[in-house]
Amino acid sequence: MTEVLGRYRLVGSSDLDEARERVGEVFCPHGLEPVGTRAGGRPQAVRFNSVTFGAVGLSYLSYGRTVRIRPQPLQSFVLVQVPLRGRAVVRTGGREVVSDRRVASVPDPEADLDMTWEDGNAQLIVRVDRQALEAQLYRLLGRPPAKPLRLATSLDTTTRAARSWLSTVELLRADLDGPGGLRHPVLQTQAERLVMSQLLAAIPHSSSAELAAIGGDGTPPVPRVIRRADQLITGHCREPLTVEDVAEAVGLSVRSLQEGFRRHLDTTPTARLREARLAGVRAELAACDPARTTVSRVAADWGLHHLGRFALAYRERFGESPSDTLRN
Numbered sequence: 001m002t003e004v005l006g007r008y009r010l011v012g013s014s015d016l017d018e019a020r021e022r023v024g025e026v027f028c029p030h031g032l033e034p035v036g037t038r039a040g041g042r043p044q045a046v047r048f049n050s051v052t053f054g055a056v057g058l059s060y061l062s063y064g065r066t067v068r069i070r071p072q073p074l075q076s077f078v079l080v081q082v083p084l085r086g087r088a089v090v091r092t093g094g095r096e097v098v099s100d101r102r103v104a105s106v107p108d109p110e111a112d113l114d115m116t117w118e119d120g121n122a123q124l125i126v127r128v129d130r131q132a133l134e135a136q137l138y139r140l141l142g143r144p145p146a147k148p149l150r151l152a153t154s155l156d157t158t159t160r161a162a163r164s165w166l167s168t169v170e171l172l173r174a175d176l177d178g179p180g181g182l183r184h185p186v187l188q189t190q191a192e193r194l195v196m197s198q199l200l201a202a203i204p205h206s207s208s209a210e211l212a213a214i215g216g217d218g219t220p221p222v223p224r225v226i227r228r229a230d231q232l233i234t235g236h237c238r239e240p241l242t243v244e245d246v247a248e249a250v251g252l253s254v255r256s257l258q259e260g261f262r263r264h265l266d267t268t269p270t271a272r273l274r275e276a277r278l279a280g281v282r283a284e285l286a287a288c289d290p291a292r293t294t295v296s297r298v299a300a301d302w303g304l305h306h307l308g309r310f311a312l313a314y315r316e317r318f319g320e321s322p323s324d325t326l327r328n
Contacts, residue, residue: 004060004084004124005049007177012045014064019046026050026059027079027127030071035116047122051176053183054192055132058173060084062122069117074109078128080155080199081105082166086121090114090153097154104155104162106203110319126169128196131286136196137207142227143234144279145207146267148317152204161202168198213264225250226260230272237276238302243269277302278317281310285325295322 010022020032044064051058081088082104090097093108107113109130117123134149155162172191175182182191200211213222222230229250233241246269247257261269281302288298296307299322304310314322 003047003049005051005058005173005177008049008051009047010050011048014045016046016063016067019048019063023048023061026057027077028071028074030069032070033068035066035068053172053176054188055129056172056192056195057125057127058169058176059125059127060122061125063117064119066119067117069113069115071113073111073113074107075130076109077130078109078133078151079105079107080126080128080203081107082124082126082157084122084124086118088115088117088121088123092153095153099154102156102158104157106151106153106155108150108153124169124173126195126199128199132192133196133200136193137200137211138279139193140197140200141207141210143230143265143272144275145210146265146275147206148319150206155203159202161198165195165198165202168194222264223260225252226257226264229257229260229269230265233269233273234276237273237280240303241273243273274313275317277304278314281314281322282318282325285322286328288326290326293326295326298322298326 010026011019013019016032016034020030023032024030044062046064047060047062049060081090081099083100085101088099088105090099090105090107091114092105093111097103097105099105105115137145137149157163157166172182172195182188200207229246229252232246232249243254243257247254250257252260257269261267261272265272267275281298281304284298284302285295295311299305299307299310311322318325
């Protein structure tokens with residue numbers, strides 16, 4: 001039987017120190033230690049195969065024995081760990097997930113992580129850049145989500161949505177192990193986005209209800225005029241835009257616009273405009289050279305002139321200060 005991602009071998013020995021180093025290079029530094037003695041004596045070799053596909057990475061990992069793995073919070077990426085055989089116990093974000101072929105683990109990227117992979121456990125690991133996943137959610141909604149994206153810590157792989165996502169992951173895996181045609185620049189972008197979109201449809205998360213509202217699941221759709229107003233806000237939020245401007249552009253009174261946003265989007269036009277501007281500031285700060293710009297200048301460019309209120313809202317929304325984003 002052909003080994004999963006066998007063309008991308010990084011580790012193929014029983015040396016746990018080598019495994020810790022190479023796995024750490026792909027994911028993050030972590031503690032790794034054997035647990036007990038393997039039945040039958042000598043442990044099998046560690047198998048670690050890994051390939052990056054834009055914002056998505058696929059890895060196959062088997063330690064050949066029971067091990068305990070303790071990384072620091074993942075922070076910049078999301079992992080979906082899908083057992084192909086065996087079992088793992090994953091403690092993350094105050095929860096314990098017993099993961100097997102029916103349940104994938106999805107560690108909280110903001111929390112400490114403590115995992116025990118049992119002897120015989122082999123996993124297909126899907127790594128997704130966190131900012132890319134958030135950007136894909138933005139594209140699907142057509143606006144910033146109402147809350148920061150937080151995923152559930154487990155995924156039931158028996159649901160139809162999860163099976164569909166896994167089929168797409170397997171298609172990508174087979175192509176990477178074979179002809180590699182999806183690496184064409186145009187196709188790669190589409191494949192990355194499909195993997196991320198299907199993941200967002202498959203796993204419960206903080207914006208599931210918002211996605212359902214546009215997903216045709218029986219929830220009343222958002223009226224076209226409200227969606228148009230929302231798109232106008234997100235598309236022109238850097239300009240000196242007012243709620244009155246938006247209402248006039250879509251042919252509604254200010255009161256009707258506000259009622260429509262409350263009823264269908266559970267927010268207000270003013271809050272949506274502020275949220276869109278905060279998201280724009282964050283993206284610009286992350287891309288700027290801190291030696292050549294300042295937080296106050298970027299904030300002012302986005303129409304956020306009261307620095308005290310801006311800094312407080314930014315920290316509440318993103319969990320860090322604007323200057324932290326600029327420095328990092």
